[in-house]
Amino acid sequence: MKKHNFSAGPSILPQEVLKKASEAVLNFNNLDLSLIEISHRSADFVAVMKKAQELVLDLLDLKDKGYSVLFLSGGASTEFIMVPYNLMKTDGKAAYLDTGAWSSKAIKEAKLFGEVDVVASSKDKNYNFIPSLYTIPSDANYFHCTSNNTIYGTQIKDFPETDVPMVCDMSSDIFSRKLDFSKFDVIYAGAQKNMGPAGTTLVVVKDRILGETGRKIPSMLDYQIQISKDSMFNTPPVFPVYVSMLTLQWLKDMGGIEAIEKINNKKAQMLYDEIDRNPLFIGTAAKEDRSNMNVTFLLADDSKKEAFDKMWNEAGISGLKGHRSVGGYRASIYNAMPVESVQVLVDVMKKLAE
Amino acid sequence: MKKHNFSAGPSILPQEVLKKASEAVLNFNNLDLSLIEISHRSADFVAVMKKAQELVLDLLDLKDKGYSVLFLSGGASTEFIMVPYNLMKTDGKAAYLDTGAWSSKAIKEAKLFGEVDVVASSKDKNYNFIPSLYTIPSDANYFHCTSNNTIYGTQIKDFPETDVPMVCDMSSDIFSRKLDFSKFDVIYAGAQKNMGPAGTTLVVVKDRILGETGRKIPSMLDYQIQISKDSMFNTPPVFPVYVSMLTLQWLKDMGGIEAIEKINNKKAQMLYDEIDRNPLFIGTAAKEDRSNMNVTFLLADDSKKEAFDKMWNEAGISGLKGHRSVGGYRASIYNAMPVESVQVLVDVMKKLAE
Numbered sequence: 001m002k003k004h005n006f007s008a009g010p011s012i013l014p015q016e017v018l019k020k021a022s023e024a025v026l027n028f029n030n031l032d033l034s035l036i037e038i039s040h041r042s043a044d045f046v047a048v049m050k051k052a053q054e055l056v057l058d059l060l061d062l063k064d065k066g067y068s069v070l071f072l073s074g075g076a077s078t079e080f081i082m083v084p085y086n087l088m089k090t091d092g093k094a095a096y097l098d099t100g101a102w103s104s105k106a107i108k109e110a111k112l113f114g115e116v117d118v119v120a121s122s123k124d125k126n127y128n129f130i131p132s133l134y135t136i137p138s139d140a141n142y143f144h145c146t147s148n149n150t151i152y153g154t155q156i157k158d159f160p161e162t163d164v165p166m167v168c169d170m171s172s173d174i175f176s177r178k179l180d181f182s183k184f185d186v187i188y189a190g191a192q193k194n195m196g197p198a199g200t201t202l203v204v205v206k207d208r209i210l211g212e213t214g215r216k217i218p219s220m221l222d223y224q225i226q227i228s229k230d231s232m233f234n235t236p237p238v239f240p241v242y243v244s245m246l247t248l249q250w251l252k253d254m255g256g257i258e259a260i261e262k263i264n265n266k267k268a269q270m271l272y273d274e275i276d277r278n279p280l281f282i283g284t285a286a287k288e289d290r291s292n293m294n295v296t297f298l299l300a301d302d303s304k305k306e307a308f309d310k311m312w313n314e315a316g317i318s319g320l321k322g323h324r325s326v327g328g329y330r331a332s333i334y335n336a337m338p339v340e341s342v343q344v345l346v347d348v349m350k351k352l353a354e
Numbered sequence: 355m356k357k358h359n360f361s362a363g364p365s366i367l368p369q370e371v372l373k374k375a376s377e378a379v380l381n382f383n384n385l386d387l388s389l390i391e392i393s394h395r396s397a398d399f400v401a402v403m404k405k406a407q408e409l410v411l412d413l414l415d416l417k418d419k420g421y422s423v424l425f426l427s428g429g430a431s432t433e434f435i436m437v438p439y440n441l442m443k444t445d446g447k448a449a450y451l452d453t454g455a456w457s458s459k460a461i462k463e464a465k466l467f468g469e470v471d472v473v474a475s476s477k478d479k480n481y482n483f484i485p486s487l488y489t490i491p492s493d494a495n496y497f498h499c500t501s502n503n504t505i506y507g508t509q510i511k512d513f514p515e516t517d518v519p520m521v522c523d524m525s526s527d528i529f530s531r532k533l534d535f536s537k538f539d540v541i542y543a544g545a546q547k548n549m550g551p552a553g554t555t556l557v558v559v560k561d562r563i564l565g566e567t568g569r570k571i572p573s574m575l576d577y578q579i580q581i582s583k584d585s586m587f588n589t590p591p592v593f594p595v596y597v598s599m600l601t602l603q604w605l606k607d608m609g610g611i612e613a614i615e616k617i618n619n620k621k622a623q624m625l626y627d628e629i630d631r632n633p634l635f636i637g638t639a640a641k642e643d644r645s646n647m648n649v650t651f652l653l654a655d656d657s658k659k660e661a662f663d664k665m666w667n668e669a670g671i672s673g674l675k676g677h678r679s680v681g682g683y684r685a686s687i688y689n690a691m692p693v694e695s696v697q698v699l700v701d702v703m704k705k706l707a708e
Contacts, residue, residue, distance in 0.1 A: 002386055003385070003386050003387050005387055005391055005392075007391065007392060007393050008393070009393075009589070010390060010391055010392060010393060010394060010589065010592060011391055012391050013388065013390065013391050018379055018380060018388050018390070018391075019380070021379050021390075022376045022377070022379040022380045023376070025372055025375050025376040025379060026372060026373070026376045031357070032356055032357050033357050033359055033672065034367065034372050036364060036367065036372075036375075036550075036551035036552070036597065037359055037361065037364055037365055037366050037367050037372075037551075038359075038361060038364060038673075039361050039362070039363075039364065039673065040364060040552060073427040073428050073429065073432075073553060073591065074427050074428045074432065074574060075427065075574075075588040075589055076588070077573070077574050077587065077588035078427075078428065078574050080572075080573075080574070081572040081574060081575070105573075108573070109572055109573060109574075112570050112572055190588075190589060192589055196390075197390035197391075197592060197593050198390070198394060198589045198590065198591055198592045198593075199427060199553045199554075199590075199591030199592065199593060199594060200553075216466050218434075218435040218463055218466055219431070219434075219459075219462070219463060220428060220429075220431050220432050220434070220435060220463075221435070233431065234429040234430070234431035234544075235363070235364065235429055235544060235546055235552045236552065236553075237427065237552055237553030237591060237594065238364060238551060238552045238553065239551050239552075239553060239593050239594065240553060240591065240593065240594075243390065318387065319392075319393065
């Protein structure tokens with residue numbers, strides 16, 4: 001029996017993608033060679049990289065709008081360093097919105113490079129909402145935010161209007177909903193939620209904002225060098241990039257972001273409706289800021305824990321445990337999660353209340 | 355027909371490793387979940403990481419000798435930055451031996467951090483030998499060298515005796531030959547030659563040399579932080595780490611480095627003997643510095659090129675083209691390359707001469 005995988009990340013991927021990936025490890029493109037034992041400069045892999053980059057621009061509706069697409073390694077945590085290296089002037093400053101553990105880590109790294117203005121934070125409420133009243137200083141070199149907070153189950157619904165370049169860590173909700181992506185100057189995302197396996201990081205960057213800081217940037221951390229080498233300054237993470245390409249192609253074939261957003265909204269609605277209806281459960285995030293990717297909730301009565309855990313385990317559900325800093329449960333319902341799996345969880349929640 | 359894969363990297367991996375890796379992408383450890391869709395903090399993956407680290411210490415004979423093992427991402431090129439960040443004092447200097455394109459890139463990055471003393475270089479001979487007469491300044495914070503030069507087919511046979519901490523990029527020959535690895539303070543290696551697929555980098559570091567530079571180090575680039583988090587400061591490259599673990603286990607089961615070194619010596623000898631015997635071929639590297647991993651050679655008479663290329667292609671050989679900066683051919687004969695495949699190439703070379 002295939003599990004209902006609610007893991008927060010690395011997380012569920014489409015079955016057909018896993019099948020193709022598994023085959024490619026044995027024999028890629030009928031080359032009689034494994035995907036992971038051919039040169040990254042071979043025509044077959046260069047085509048994979050190119051296709052992945054095209055799919056990103058296509059899905060985000062950023063074609064011919066002056067953006068470059070990179071598939072790097074090091075995870076989003078390395079972007080916490082690359083962003084200030086590439087965008088913060090040597091005597092400049094940056095503005096950050098603090099909406100959770102990952103924002104907070106990004107802020108910590110940026111402070112190594114210069115002044116950081118934390119424009120707002122929801123830390124004193126354990127990040128259970130998204131601050132909405134704040135001002136971005138017009139002299140900031142950039143404004144950084146985190147679109148979705150996996151741990152706390154919150155998501156930015158409205159992004160600020162600002163003339164300051166906008167950088168967004170979209171690791172946990174990229175490709176899940178329609179946005180005007182051209183409002184952003186840098187978008188980055190670790191692959192391991194909606195895009196692929198752990199091991200590659202997507203960076204989409206507006207070319208014209210680069211090269212302005214006056215800093216000496218180590219080559220591996222320099223967006224301009226990575227762009228000039230088409231993400232192959234050094235050997236890229238071949239397998240993660242390939243699986244990301246397959247997942248992006250799967251999404252495109254499904255009808256793209258518009259189509260998946262409808263399904264995502266439906267899945268989230270099913271769970272939030274049950275949380276709000278069922279007296280045994282309490283949602284942890286402010287209603288207006290609830291994430292459509294990570295649904296966090298507590299049991300109203302902890303004595304039901306054993307029974308609930310037994311029931312969902314028996315139903316074939318995995319990865320439902322909440323993050324230690326919030327407790328309770330977290331249902332991560334990324335793009336690849338079928339409606340049917342969400343229904344299984346809702347049914348268990350209903351049954352517990354009976 | 356399975357190809358004879360002489361690719362310089364990413365490169366050949368053992369068939370049984372590819373088979374297990376392919377299976378794990380569909381169903382890992384009978385969890386009814388893919389390896390790439392489970393949490394990196396799950397017991398199943400934590401065990402993979404632990405096993406991989408243990409195998410490294412075991413194979414390199416570094417158990418209980420004060421070393422930590424890291425599986426990072428970003429490739430060896432990121433180590434070009436991490437090494438000076440972690441070892442070069444703010445007012446210090448480092449000594450580098452320049453034996454090829456990769457040494458030269460390492461030097462370039464180190465110069466962003468402070469003074470770099472290039473103790474010797476074979477650049478004016480297109481890196482066709484390993485310099486042996488040089489002095490390592492005793493006040494250097496560390497000495498950096500590259501053990502094997504894939505492009506030029508050279509390999510350091512004797513490492514210097516020095517009191518200066520020794521750092522070695524062993525990307526292309528780690529686990530291929532017995533060395534006293536305890537002579538080194540930092541060993542690093544991109545996985546994609548003898549260890550696994552592209553996407554993870556092995557770092558073996560002597561704990562007591564860290565924390566001495568006075569630099570503020572970004573978290574992702576700080577060996578001490580990575581050690582304290584057991585290579586899971588952020589989500590590690592799960593698939594590349596898993597396949598590396600499988601490959602290290604395969605090597606251990608074969609009898610470890612001692613056993614593979616005998617086979618590697620035999621394979622190299624077969625090719626070098628043929629190059630030296632056959633008037634149609636010319637080796638490019640100085641004999642005493644010839645690599646046992648990458649055998650580089652030219653045709654004595656370029657008019658034979660078409661015939662030779664046709665013959666090895668027809669024999670099922672792939673990846674034999676030399677790097678553009680040397681030309682000719684490069685047979686990469688890493689650990690996973692069977693003696694039989696080398697024999698196929700030798701036979702083609704013999705046949706060309708007939």
